[in-house]
Amino acid sequence: MSADDTYKQKKQFVEEVSLLIEESGKPRISGQIMGWLMVCDPPEQSFSDLVEHLEVSKGSVSNMTRMLVQSGLIEKVRLPGERQIHFRIKEGAWVDVLEKELESINSLKNISDKGLKILKKEPGTDKSRLKEMNKFYKFAEKNLPRLIEEYKEEHFDQV
Amino acid sequence: MSADDTYKQKKQFVEEVSLLIEESGKPRISGQIMGWLMVCDPPEQSFSDLVEHLEVSKGSVSNMTRMLVQSGLIEKVRLPGERQIHFRIKEGAWVDVLEKELESINSLKNISDKGLKILKKEPGTDKSRLKEMNKFYKFAEKNLPRLIEEYKEEHFDQV
């Protein structure tokens, strides 16, 4: 298996990751960047590394890296002696993703609260739908953080 | 507080839900339907109820209800004596949403497996990024189903 074949496999891998990311509603190029940063060597890649390997515009790299930094998946690194900004997957990125999820869970709990408040004025109207929703997201809000802590203790206690 | 005010509040509520849903990457109208079905009276609404209250086209209602039925959030109901199809929020909808999440978690675990496989051929290349990802999604895959079961037992054991 030549190095060239491995490179092709990596490109293929990048495609698959970008497809997954795209399905989840995020821009394709953000997925390409994530995919490439998972398998590149070294794990830190410069702005122009990304432009060249992914064959996309500078504008896209600029925007998508900003978005990914913002959402906590990657981080900027300055390498000694290197001029360009470098990017890499952030340690604990995947835990952070789940922690971000908690925010939308919170929104869903809140909206169910709001709905129940409105229905309070209509005694005849069924409230079970919203009560169930409310219970579920309350449960999630209570238990997911515990689970995350459990994971962190298992895997990050050295950090 | 008049019934008319309550109706306005419900419309406002529908807007908020549809905004939330839209942010998560799904069509606005699917969010409007979900929002309306959370607070309407009765909880079952006909095809034309949806068209009228949400002021959208029949085509959209047809497409979006199909999508929502498909994804397990709502269900079709036939009411005795009623001609039209009716829709309502499905019991356990929110649990189902989380269970669907498990599928994408599985995809992410698989993709990290795949990445690691590729990197096996390059002994010098850092694997910690993918190992961490892999560990995390394995953990999620193992523990989330347990959590879901716990919730179901707490709230659905009568079903």
Add this chain to the structure above:
DNA sequence: TATTATGTTCAGTATAAACTAAATATTTTT
């Protein structure tokens, strides 16, 4: 079977988002 009510599909339009290329700004080196 003819008529009416109901729901789906399809073609076209509108809207929004991704993406690029180029201009501009910023930072680094000489």
Add this chain to the structure above:
DNA sequence: AAAAATATTTAGTTTATACTGAACATAATA
């Protein structure tokens, strides 16, 4: 300070998707 390298912003294009209206299909009633 000038020049070169690097990154961001902007305007415009492309592409994708949501959405509508109308034609079509299906099912129910008369």
